[in-house]
Amino acid sequence: MRADEIRSRFLDYFAHQGHAVRPSSSLVPGDDPTLLFTNAGMVQFKKVFLGMEEAPFTRAATSQKCVRAGGKHNDLEAVGVTARHHTFFEMLGNFSFGDYFKRDAIRFAWELLTEEFGIPRERLWVTVHHTDDEARQLWLEIADISPERVFGLGDKDNFWQMADTGPCGPCSEIHFDLRPEGRRGTEVSREEFEELGEKGEFLEIWNLVFMQFDRDADGELHPLPAPCVDTGMGLERLASVLQGVDANYKTDLxxxxxxxxxxxxxxxxxxxxxxxxxxxxxxxxxxxxxxxxxxxxxxxxxxxxxxxxxxxxxxxxxxxxxxxxxxxxxxxxxxxxxxxxxxxxxxxxxxxxxxxxxxxxxxxxxxxxxxxxxxxDQLAPVGGSGTIAGAQVFKLYDTFGFPVDLTELMAQERGYAVDWEGFERELDAQRQRSREDRKAAGIGVEADAFAMGWEEVPGDTADQDFAAYRATAAQTDILTFRRMEDGRMALQLRENPFYAESGGQVSDRGHVRGDGWSMTVNEVRKVAGRVAVVGAVEGDFIPGPVTAEVDEPPRRDTERNHTATHLLHAALRRVLGEHVHQRGSLVAPDRLRFDFTHGGPMTPDQVSTVEGMVNEAVWANYDVCSNQMAYPDAIARGAMALFSEKYGDVVRVVEIPGVSMELCGGTHVRTTGQIGLFRILSESGVAAGVRRIEAVTGREAFERVRRDERTLREAASLLRTREENLLPRIQQVLEQGRDLQKQLEKARTSGGGDVVSTLLASAASLDGVRVVTSSGAFGSVDEMKALGDVLRERLGSGVAVLAETEGGKPMIVVVVTDDLIRRGIRADAVVREVAALAGGKGGGKPHMAQAGVGDPSRVPGAMEKVREIVEGLLAGAPA
Incomplete structure (x- = not known):
């Protein structure tokens, strides 16, 4: 039986048993920060099990995509080595939310495996929690299984809980006998069963979890008012059983x-x-x-x-x-x-x-x-020996992506040992950093206590009406309220005009006013399927009729940016290609940010084209329509869905006919013309293969235009020209600057010919050390330094002292060759002595130094002392 048929027959069976067959949710849990990846079938129903959401059905079945390759559930290193471990797998499951319980769950499982799939009864064994006598008796009654093939095991194997507190309960596992044919079906003791299970001779194929308790902070178990069922059966394992192979990798999957x-x-x-x-x-x-x-x-x-x-x-x-x-x-x-x-x-x-x-x-x-x-090769050269340090092994692992078994294999081949303890220390340090990063990002944080402690207003049991799509104000009532630990108040309104942050769009702000009190709304949150507004209350809070008002200008600006984001997405796909998909967004009143998949930077022409396409759609004043429809119908019509978003059966489709169609829960303008103007501010990279565009619309785009105009006017004024002539004027100034730079470079190097030769010819010699002194018109200090560099190269061994005394600012520059520096004779020491004689001071580096001149008339006398100064330094220097 092919895996596709197994999957279909599983879902069809439970559909006939009244279950809603739900599509697999994304591998990225869109609204569950506690998980890195979807790793079990129950993930998409987690809030239902926690009582934070109410599903439109009481029983469901799925074939859920799962990944276990990070965090607590990490099977990565076992993949390929064992017959059963995978990073990606499918989990078949059926769920009851306060509907049927143990009896029907056991009946469904036994009937499906033995009748629908035809698995021989004598090859199935069962485990229950050792305290769960009810489940044991049901197995004996429904399956007519021998008591010797039902084992009671402890918490490790047969008790399940979502977290340290909250829903939990015993579970019952179904195992398939994989022993050789001669031993198959023979009775074993519980201890032998567990031992053979470790060896893979009994294969767990289905786990039935009976959530019947709520564990409190003290560890006490309290019966749940509506017990639930959560089951999981790996498609890959079931396929290996039904296809008669001893490893998942031998199945048609x-x-x-x-x-x-x-x-x-x-x-x-x-x-x-x-x-x-x-x-x-x-x-x-x-x-x-x-x-x-x-x-x-x-x-x-x-x-x-x-x-x-x-x-x-x-x-x-x-x-x-x-x-x-x-x-x-x-x-x-x-x-x-x-x-x-x-x-x-x-x-x-x-x-x-x-x-x-x-x-x-x-x-x-x-x-x-x-x-x-x-x-x-550097750490463990061929022909060598020794131990590779743990820190280096970790560098190979972390920086170059070398799995540790590759390093171990290569080390063994070359006769090297590996410092695994050191590696583990480095790895533990990285894990700690990762835990801190995950905690900072909210991953691993348990259910928010914000959902607890709400007080209902007596007499008002109506559900909440989400009015944000049609209004920014409402005369309404309070459904529930909660006093926050920080002194603020949280309210859930019967008719709610406030949008809570979702899909990149930021939350609204505004006010709620009651009889004798008012609240400034500075936070909007989702809790238990409703929207709650949070803020500080002035006056004496009394539940009753209220006026709720969203701050309208920021809301309208946010709507402009949100609709512009949809236009931008469509334009990018037209210009760059169908590979463009949204990877994240921010929609705020003052700007929009859109991250998308693309292999490299956009060209300026591409950016300009995209900006033009969005503005053409704005000026065309298209209607912006929204409709509710079934998720499959929306996808079939071509609606774009976000990768990581979790969607229900019925979705909201926002369409700009002929331009864009996306699944979206945000607020939008009524027509694209209300956006007014769209301007791209920047295009940049944020990760490998992910680009980011930041842009503005409406009043902010207009302000940017006015700001740019002011900048142009000021620039034209500084350059003494008119705005329309600004570009050629800038080009003229740049050309003048380039000409001056060329003249400077020429001046710096022009002394390298006759001038340098003349200076060298005039050098005095002190025991093989040449001393050059010269005063005259050398130009700027940069030109003097350029001349000094040439002299240093051609002196061989010596000191040169140049003094500007004619055209430029009075200045002294000294250079010393490297051999004299090694003997302790430094240019900064020479320049200080010479400058002091001219009433100035200076300093610099060992090879070149400079000084100002206090009294130019004293420069000639100072230059006459240079030879004496150098002689004194040479006398005290080592040979």
Missing amino acids: FTNVIARAVEVVGVPYEYDTPQGVSYRVLADHGRATAFLLADGVFPSNEGRGYVLRRILRRAVRHAYLLGRRAPTLVEVVEAVIDRMGVTFPELLGRREYIVSNTRAEEERFLATIDAGIKLF
């Missing part, structure tokens, strides 16, 4: 992909060889790379992008071990798209983007790995 890698590399694939491991890594990492790129993760040096980069580089390294020195993973990624694109159309829709970025990252790393090998 991988065989075609591995075959493509073999075709590209040209080395035979044998399972139990190092080459076999490398091919399996390529296949697994090709899947992870394709799906992560499709869901908007981009290779970088931090967060999710860093994990993807490590996956990519680990794959490149294994291709390298197979002897391949050209991009290889990109070919595997294309095979993944061909294999899975029908089931996951985002792969087909973003093929060009996925392929081009995989290739570019491979090419970058192939250059890097060569540099890393050069460093390794």
Whole structure:
């Protein structure tokens, strides 16, 4: 049975059992900062399980894309080595939100496995939590399974909890007997069962979690009023069972992909060889790379992008071990798209983007790995011996992307030991830095306490009406309120005109006024499916009728920027290509910022063209329409969806007919003409393959135009010309500057001919040391220094003292050759003595120094003393 059929039959079975079949959510949890990646089927329902959201269904089923390659759930180094570990996999699951519980969950699982999929009953074993007598009895009753094949295990194996506190409960696992045929089905003790499970002879294929408790801060368990069910079954494992193979990599999910890698590399694939491991890594990492790129993760040096980069580089390294020195993973990624694109159309829709970025990252790393090998050659040269320091191993790992097993393998080949303790110290330090960065970014932070402690207003049980799309003010009532620890008040209004920050658009600000009190709204947040406004209250707060008003000018400016962002996105795709996708945005009253995928800087002409296209759309005054429709219908119509956003069944589509159509929950202008004017301020790079445009619209764009005009007027005034003549005037000034520079360079070098020869001919000799002294018209200090440089080069061994006494500012410059500097004779010491005789002072460096002249009339006398000064210094200097 092919994996595609297994997936379909699983979902169809639960659809017939009244479950809402939900599409897989993105690998990037759009509204869950506690996770790096979606790593289980329950992630998209987490807020439902926590009671923070209410789903429109009470039972659901999914085939969820998952990645476990970073943070707590990290299987990366085991991939390719074991038969079961993957970075990317699919989790089949069925869920009950206060609907059915243990009986039906067990019945569904047993019926699906034994009847729908035809797995022999005698090859299935079950574990329950050792305290869960109810689940044990249900298994015996429903499955008619022997009591000797139901084991009670402890918390480690059969108790699940989301966090230290909150929903939790016992779980029941179903295992498949993989023992050799002669031993298969024979009874074992619990201890033997656990031991054989460690050896892989019993394979866990399905886990049924029964969330029936709420664990408080003291660790006490309290029964939940509406127990839930959360199950998970890996498609890859189930496929290996149903296809009768002993490893996930032997299923049809991988065989075609591995075959493509073999075709590209040209080395035979044998399972139990190092080459076999490398091919399996390529296949697994090709899947992870394709799906992560499709869901908007981009290779970088931090967060999710860093994990993807490590996956990519680990794959490149294994291709390298197979002897391949050209991009290889990109070919595997294309095979993944061909294999899975029908089931996951985002792969087909973003093929060009996925392929081009995989290739570019491979090419970058192939250059890097060569540099890393050069460093390794320095650390462990062929024919040598010793230990490679842990810090150097970590540098190879962190800077050059060398997995530790590559370093270990290369070290063994050359007879070197590795300081693994030192490496672990460096790695621990990096992990600590990563934890601090994640904490600062909000990743790993548990559910916000803001959701707790709300007080309902008696008699008003209506749900909240989100009015921000149609109004900026409302006469309404308070549904619930909460007094914050910092003294502010948080309110949830029945009719709410305030927009809470989402999708890059910043929150509104404004006021809420009640009877005898008012609140300045300085924060807007989402909580439990509603919007809450937060601020300081003046007066005595009394729940009742209120007037809620959004500050209108900032809202309108924000709307201009948001609609302009959609026009910008469309223009970029037309000018640069369909590979352009949004990677982030900021929509504020005073500006917009738009990050997008593109391989290099835009040319000035491209920037100008995009700016012109957006303004043409503004001046065309198109209508801006918004409609609610089913998510599949919106995508089928061509609506753009953000990579990391989580969408429901019904989505809001914002359309500018003929120009742009995107899924968007933000506020917009009614017609594009209300934007007024659009100006791009800058285009820059923010990460590899990610560009950023910053722009302004409306009143801010107008202010920028006026500011630029003022600058032009002031510049024209400074250059004594008219504004229309400013450019040729600037060109004239630049040309004059270039002419002056040429004259200066000529002056600096003109002394290198006859003047230098004349000065050298006049030099006095003191025991082989030449002393040049000269007073005259040498020009500026720069010209004197240029002449001094030439003299230093041609003196051989000596000192030169030049004094400007005619045309320019009185100045003395001294130069000393390097051999005399080594004997302790320095130009700064000479110039101080000479300058003192002329009533001046100075200083500088050992090879060249300068001084001002206090009394020009004393310069000739000072110059006559130069020989005496140098003689004195030579007398005290070593030979």
